[in-house]
Amino acid sequence: MKQRLFTAAAFLAAFAFLALVLAAPLPLMERSDEALYAQVMPRQLTADGQSTQARSIDFARQLYDRDQLLGIKNYAGALLQMTDQEALGDAPDRLYDFLRQMDFWSEEEQAELERQIANADHWRSASDSVGFSAWNLNTTQDWEQCSSLQWEMSAEGQLVRMLMRNSREYTGQDLEHLMDEYLAVTGLDVLDDWQVLDVLIQPYVTEGNTSELRARYSPGAKLYLYANYVNGMLVFGVCPLEQEELAQLDVSLPEQ
């Protein structure tokens, strides 16, 4: 009888202990919460892969954040607006301001660009929440051939990319010069890890035309800089690109 009572008491004590043990995380969680509410934590981004140098440049950071962190790609989801000359506002002036800073464009080229914009018959534009805006207009050149002029700018007036048809023919050296000037104006020349890429892609080139492709890549800023002249069309600009994405392009980094 005494032994049974003792056994029952032991079981009761064990159950009480087990209840305490199982409930033990509660006060621990409370204490951990108190510490959480009291401390100042660093912000956390899982894919913040840019170098410190790259993040110190506003333009480089915006490009990377827009593409890699916020996932805003090619204005997906943004409203494409048909607009007119009045609604165009100061967009062309902001473009001209940027281009004038570059020691690249001749007066003839500048005049040709202004003429194309002035003669544009209709416009389309799109913008995203980071403040980037893209413009696309149909225009005609001297030989009355219908063409397309496109550019994209950041909220701070930095040119992101540009596509235009021009009567001038560009050499590879011109393109290298264009890239140097672009980097200087955007402030991206501060990055010291730009690497020249061998572009192996072979675009379709019509007879009598030339093709020049130039590209550079900054692993720290994860930015891809390009300047191409194909079939009389000049395209240049910068875009964020992860190393893995770069590997999928038909370009190769020089052996180091």
Place this chain on the structure above:
Amino acid sequence: MKLAPKLVLTILLLLGVLLAAGGGWLTKTDFERNFDQARTQNTLAHRRDTYSLQNGLLAKVNDGMLSSQAVVDYGESLGRYVGQQQGGFAVYQNGEALYSSLPGTLGQEAAQRAIDAGEEALLLQKAGQDSYMMMASEVQAAGEEYWLVSAYDVTGVFQAREAKFRELFRLELAALALAGAAAALAVSWMIRPLKKLEKASQAVAAGDYTLSTATKSRDEVGALSRSFDAMTATVRDKVDQMEDTILRQKQFVSAFTHELKTPMTSILGYSDLLRSGEMDPEDQRQAVQYIHREALRLETLSGKLMQLMGLVEQEELTLEPVRLALVLRDTAASLPELAPMLEIQCDPALTVLADRDLLADLVRNLVINAARAQPKDGRVHITAGRTEEGIVLRVADRGRGIPEADLPHITEPFYMVDKSRARAQNGSGMGLALCARIARLHGSELRFTSRLGQGTVVELNLREGTV
């Protein structure tokens, strides 16, 4: 407390501690993962909102419309765009809120604390029952500095943790209940052999050595059970031996008393007659003769008994090489009245390891017994020779022989095949007991072969020695 509840309790306690630790760890890691996920999402959302505000304010600057009211208007439109359900945000300039959709419970201090923490910091703020993650970033437009303060509701992360803990608590209780029941069954099954063992021990304590646990398991309990069975078997054998010894001792005392009483009765009877003085001289002479003879018997009996007792206490003898022919010669010399009956065949060179005197005693007793068997040819044959098992000494007679039923007992003290004849021949019943003991001290046994009416052969193996 008994072993079974002890084991069940131990299992439950260990399991409980393990489950609590595991559950706690699981809840903690789950919460940390969710919290980190919320931190990443909210950091991204805040960065997006910062860009949006910057973009919106810059647009106003470009349009030449940037004013406090414009900031408020933009804040409201941004608020509609990003939604206010999961927190809110505020735009501050010089410590004053231009626009705020932050929950009222948070208060101005919380926003100021976020601004003070800086652009890389993140704070957790409690407001009533809700928890908010707060971040502040600086936005510049037209030379003016603004602060965007965002608050993101993370109450769900904490509620998810509590829900997880409650769920785990219920699961742990169920697991403990199931484990307790399973442990009780398993332990009860495992200690079954121990219960058997307990029963067997109680039976042994009560004097029953026949109960066997007979456990087949190969574990420690099985080994213990088998050891217990072996132990009880040994104890049973010892007890049997002791009982046998006690019985023999009783029989010995009984036989000794009887052997003592018979001559004493005669001595007392005849001495009473002599004391009465009513006997004629011839009867007196016979009475004295009886008394003398019985006294001699008593003397012989006590002498042999003392010798046997001495030999029983002796553990071993110092054996020396002895020529067997000399031993037999000693025997013949000590029995002059029987010397004519002896026919000895022994190689004089045969040497055995023996105690010469004791071996001579042994042969003498065998010769006396053989002579008392009244051999038909009036001879007692003593032979000795080599065999593969050593040297065999054989004493044979062609006398009356011993009944087969008596053969196993003839070496017991006081055992006599024919008591009246033995007593008449002054036998004490101790001779063969002595011989058997002497043979054992020589590392051998006496072997008896006998047929009624044809005689008896006694053989003894002896180890050969070298002089």
